[in-house]
Amino acid sequence: DLVQYDFTAGMEDDLDRIAGGEADRVEWLTGFYFGSEKHRGLRTVIDNMGEIDAREINSIAIADDVTLRIGKYGPYLEAPGDNPETPRRVNIPQELAPDELTAAKARELIDAPVVGDRVIGLNPDNGKQIVAKDGRFGPYVTELEPELPPVEAEFVLDKKTGELKEKKAKKVAVVKPRTASIFSSMDLATVDLDTALALLSLPRVVGVDPESGVEILSQNGRFGAYLKRGADTRSLISEDQIFEIDLAGALELYAQPKYGGRAASSALKEFDVDPVSEKPIRIKDGRFGAYVTDGTTNATIPRGEDIDDIDFERAVQLLADKRAKGPATKPAAKKAVAKKPAAKKPVAKKPVAKKPAVKKPAAAKPAAPRAAAAAKSE
Structure with missing residues (x-):
């Protein structure tokens, strides 16, 4: 009942009211999860679902031996490989629509030849090899670092035992190779050395802002091509502008309101x-x-x-x-009921313990005359 057309249609109106400040989002989410008078909540649904096999839910059979799975980096096909224990995985092109992934199309993707790394040439400045690759985030070019020669083991004499022990080698900092994604208008199979070197040289210095003295850079980012002047950025129309725009064009772009074009369209x-x-x-x-x-x-x-x-x-x-x-009526806020202070019970007073009376020694009486005479005679 939480995925019925009537519920989802009403939910859109509810979300619009929340976005407009006419309804309370916490109250709506509470009813959606814990339930309300109109419908049961999501909590009661998931409590009775039993054990869930996430891998099984995340798998769609395309053919008898081909399965579509959704991974961390997008959808892919899984089919038997040369090694029975290691299945073969083939990424699905981003431009392929879901309804176009038929069994025949899946077989075509699996049977396609594997595109290996293509050596484009050598960087004339440092002699490093430039290679074109197709990775999980798309096609890119990279500059390979030369392999380091194996380090020969050194032995030192242990003074205590008199035995030779291998000396621990110093850790060498690993140099991360330079990489650059190719533009969407480029073909990985035809990227030449000059284009690859230009991509690896990004960001490109367009010029220096005459007012602030800060360099203006052009580069490619997660959301497309853009200019960067310190912390101030401007989007470019296309990736080709990264290499084409000059300082005058960059200053003209920065002179415009940052979101002017976006608001107008x-x-x-x-x-x-x-x-x-x-x-x-x-x-x-x-x-x-x-x-x-x-x-x-x-x-x-x-x-x-x-x-x-x-x-x-x-x-x-x-x-x-x-x-x-009219605006959505918010439920009246419940007033906190003032709690009356609890009546204090009378504290029973403990009886004061009486101290025992100290008896004073009786005063000695004068001896009788007869007893005094007897004592004298003795």
């Missing part, structure tokens, strides 16, 4: 002003799908409606319907 469609808010209406692509907004009210486009078919009248109607619903 964020709307999928634009209309006239809304008759109620008197603000321009736009259709934008949000985190949970396309929606209509006037900058104040956001209305999700219903499932099944095409953005191209939505005109000004329909956009105004969606915003009006959203306003009619």
